[in-house]
Amino acid sequence: MEELPEDIKDLDKRIKKFRQQKNAEQSVTKSQARVMIEGMFRMATEFVSPVLIALCIGYVADKYFNTKPVIMLVSVIFGCAAGVLNLYKAAQQMDEDINKE
Amino acid sequence: MENPLEQFSIKKLVPLDFNGLDISFTNSSLCMLITILFIFLTLGLCLRKRDIVPTTGQAFSESIYDFIRSLIGETMGNDGAKYVSLIFTLFLFIACGNILGLFPYSFTFTSHIAAVGTLSVFFLILNIVFGVKRRGAGYLRTFFPEGLPWLMAPLIIPVETLSLLAKPFSLTIRLAVNMSVGHIMLEVLGSFIIAMQIFGFIPLIADMCIIMFELFVALLQAYIYTTLSCVYLSQAISGEE
Numbered sequence: 001m002e003e004l005p006e007d008i009k010d011l012d013k014r015i016k017k018f019r020q021q022k023n024a025e026q027s028v029t030k031s032q033a034r035v036m037i038e039g040m041f042r043m044a045t046e047f048v049s050p051v052l053i054a055l056c057i058g059y060v061a062d063k064y065f066n067t068k069p070v071i072m073l074v075s076v077i078f079g080c081a082a083g084v085l086n087l088y089k090a091a092q093q094m095d096e097d098i099n100k101e
Numbered sequence: 102m103e104n105p106l107e108q109f110s111i112k113k114l115v116p117l118d119f120n121g122l123d124i125s126f127t128n129s130s131l132c133m134l135i136t137i138l139f140i141f142l143t144l145g146l147c148l149r150k151r152d153i154v155p156t157t158g159q160a161f162s163e164s165i166y167d168f169i170r171s172l173i174g175e176t177m178g179n180d181g182a183k184y185v186s187l188i189f190t191l192f193l194f195i196a197c198g199n200i201l202g203l204f205p206y207s208f209t210f211t212s213h214i215a216a217v218g219t220l221s222v223f224f225l226i227l228n229i230v231f232g233v234k235r236r237g238a239g240y241l242r243t244f245f246p247e248g249l250p251w252l253m254a255p256l257i258i259p260v261e262t263l264s265l266l267a268k269p270f271s272l273t274i275r276l277a278v279n280m281s282v283g284h285i286m287l288e289v290l291g292s293f294i295i296a297m298q299i300f301g302f303i304p305l306i307a308d309m310c311i312i313m314f315e316l317f318v319a320l321l322q323a324y325i326y327t328t329l330s331c332v333y334l335s336q337a338i339s340g341e342e
Contacts, residue, residue, distance in 0.1 A: 038332075041275055041325045049271035050263045057263075075263075081256075082263035086271075089264075093332070 035097045039090075046090050047083035054079025105288035109212055109281065129210045136197045136210075165193070169327070176331040180338060184231075184331075191224070192327040199280060199319030203312065211322075212280040214273055221269030224330055232337035242340060268333050272326055279322050283315040 004012075058072030065071065115126035147158030155163060169189045173181035181188075195211060202209025210216045232240040244261045245254060290311065293304035 037321070037325065038328055042271075042329065045271040045275045046267075049274060050267035053267050053270055054263055075259075078259045079263055082260045082267060085260055086264050086267065 032098075035094050039094050042090050043087065046086045050082035050086060051076060051079040054082070103288070103292060105285045105292075108284060108288060109209075111213075128208045129213060129216060132201065132208045132210050133198070133216070136194060136201055139201065140193050140197055165189075172324075172328060173331055176328060177335040177338075181331065181335070184334060187227075188327060188331060188334075191220075191330060192323055195220075195276070195326050196320055196323035199323055200316065202280065202284070203315055203319065209280050209284055212277055212284060214277045217277050218269065218273045221272045224272075224333075225265075225269045228334055228337040231334065232340075235338045236340055239340065240337075243337070272329055276322050276326050279318060283311065283318055287311055287315065 054075040055072065058069075058075035061071040061075070062068045112128045113125040114128060114131060117124045117126060144162055147156075147162040149158075150156060151159060166185075166189060169192055170185055173185055173188055177184070198211045199209070201207055202211060229240070232243070236242075243265065244258050246257070246261075249257060287308060290304045290308045294301040294308070297304060
């Protein structure tokens with residue numbers, strides 16, 4: 001294959017460098033917006049949903065085994081723990097996303 | 102004043118019964134069908150003439166596809182390439198369903214927990230299937246992360262199980278509540294237009310602003326749902342929490 005002239009190689013290098021810079025700039029702004037929007041909508045439901053799921057499971061289990069309200073109380077405690085865990089994971093992920101930038 | 106929740110009531114269009122199970126064709130099913138037809142027809146028309154130099158329609162559909170690809174790239178990295186078609190379909194279905202729900206005499210099926218919940222549960226099952234396929238028995242590590250003492254198992258396993266089950270629930274609640282609230286506000290303000298007689302233009306202007314805002318919310322909620330589905334899928338296949 002024919003060797004490319006030096007000036008073409010130089011131009012190619014500069015184009016590649018410019019593209020890399022542009023991509024890096026775009027990805028930063030995109031992930032900043034994503035982290036912000038995600039955080040806004042995510043945190044609100046992330047804690048509540050495991051508690052509600054636990055409440056439903058506990059209620060049905062109590063009805064089935066006739067143990068009102070023991071299983072529901074225990075499952076709500078687990079639900080709260082799961083909610084806190086979810087919040088922690090979501091916050092950790094947001095932190096990672098921000099640090100990536 | 103008309104009941105603002107009446108717009109969410111399910112009406113049977115074609116009553117069907119299967120062994121005592123109600124599988125009637127409802128207004129919600131009709132709207133889902135219209136959404137799917139709308140997506141097929143729009144994409145079909147836009148991509149009718151595929152060329153290297155794209156037409157406006159082709160550029161429009163390609164820009165949505167590129168947007169989803171970049172979203173998957175950001176959340177899942179190179180692993181996500183396989184799931185582009187799945188996520189693309191999910192995004193289009195929810196976004197078009199949300200937007201079509203804004204039209205008069207239409208029905209917002211995304212405001213129904215049953216409809217969105219089924220979609221979310223289906224996605225959770227897919228997550229588990231993809232996770233097991235990719236990681237095999239290692240997927241069970243989701244319920245008991247590596248490095249924890251075995252004594253913690255009775256506490257951690259129920260907590261992690263609840264955390265996994267809560268994912269589709271949180272996706273569902275977020276979308277359904279956001280869509281219903283906007284529509285209720287529109288209906289309530291709409292009823293004020295006539296009730297306030299000469300000053301009816303005040304709620305009319307507010308209603309117009311809310312419709313614009315709802316259009317933004319419709320797309321934003323579809324984006325949030327898709328992003329979080331990508332995040333959950335990424336967690337399932339990579340095992341990183």
